[in-house]
Amino acid sequence: MSSETEVAQGVELARPKVSLCIPAFQAGRFLRATIDSVLAQDFSDMEIVVVDNNSTDETRLILDEITDSRVRVITNRTTLPAEDNHNLAVKLSRGEFVKVISADDTLRRNCVAAQAAVLESNPDIALVASRTDFIDDAGALLFAARGLRGILGRQTGEQVIRRxxxxxxxxxxxxxxxxxxxxxxxxxxxxxxxxxxxxxxxLWTRLLRIGHFYGMPETLAAYRIQGGSLTASISARTQLAQQDSLTRRIVDDPYWRVPHVDRLVGKINRYDVLLKRTVLFKLSSLRAFRQRLRLGWRWHTN
Structure with a gap:
């Protein structure tokens, strides 16, 4: 694929096809694994933009050790809200296509190439997604090939919104x-x-107003279920309230014309979904605790 170019301070710079954006905060525990999976991609026309949100752990030390020219590191002087740090990472990117990666998640080697190919060959697709493995703090598989139920293949924005x-x-x-x-x-x-x-x-709902969706049957990434992550720290009640707020905005938007039967089914499913999610995070925390106990026991016996 040919790259576009842009001019910065009188110097012509090659514009990559894909930007991989990693907003990082207190990410030292898993950041190395995330960056290793990104650098191992079998797609060459890309850049990696890491924005350290004023971390105080070993995040900065890990980033200082990276010598790969594809990686650009930006360090915030103050800690920004999560959404601002995510937006900054994308704003500083130069690629035509963008992928945002949490600093504890990982990619399979062919992820970027496969998803970029979908966007390149389908100009009416605004959003492409793959299935994802769920892993725990230790990297062990919790659940394989999750996501995209009912929305595999080409879908209109309305079909995804209804789901x-x-x-x-x-x-x-x-x-x-x-x-x-x-x-x-x-x-x-x-x-x-x-x-x-x-x-x-x-963000997905607003992108779906611009173009169609494509759900890939392949599993191309791993999402880490952390007991101590920002998402896990949000209580089940707060999660429910935030999900309800988003759903209300969707169903009140005349653009989507969501049928009443979809709204009713969603109300029935909402509590079951949050219960399962709470159990999932607790399971990951329990596994991590047992792992620490085993490591502590081995250290003590040695």
């Missing part, structure tokens, strides 16, 4: 499973807070 309402969750997936066009991101206003739990879903 969001009916399922009472995020069937598209987390940012690590998604790729979109930078121009569409700018056009729809980027990430919008303050609801952290629905930060990505809110």
């Amino acid at each position: 969001i309402v009916r399922s009472a969750k995020n069937p598209v997936g987390a940012p690590v499973s998604v790729m979109f066009r930078r121009a569409d991101f700018d056009r729809c206003g980027g990430f919008r807070g303050p609801s952290l739990f629905t930060l990505d879903m809110d």
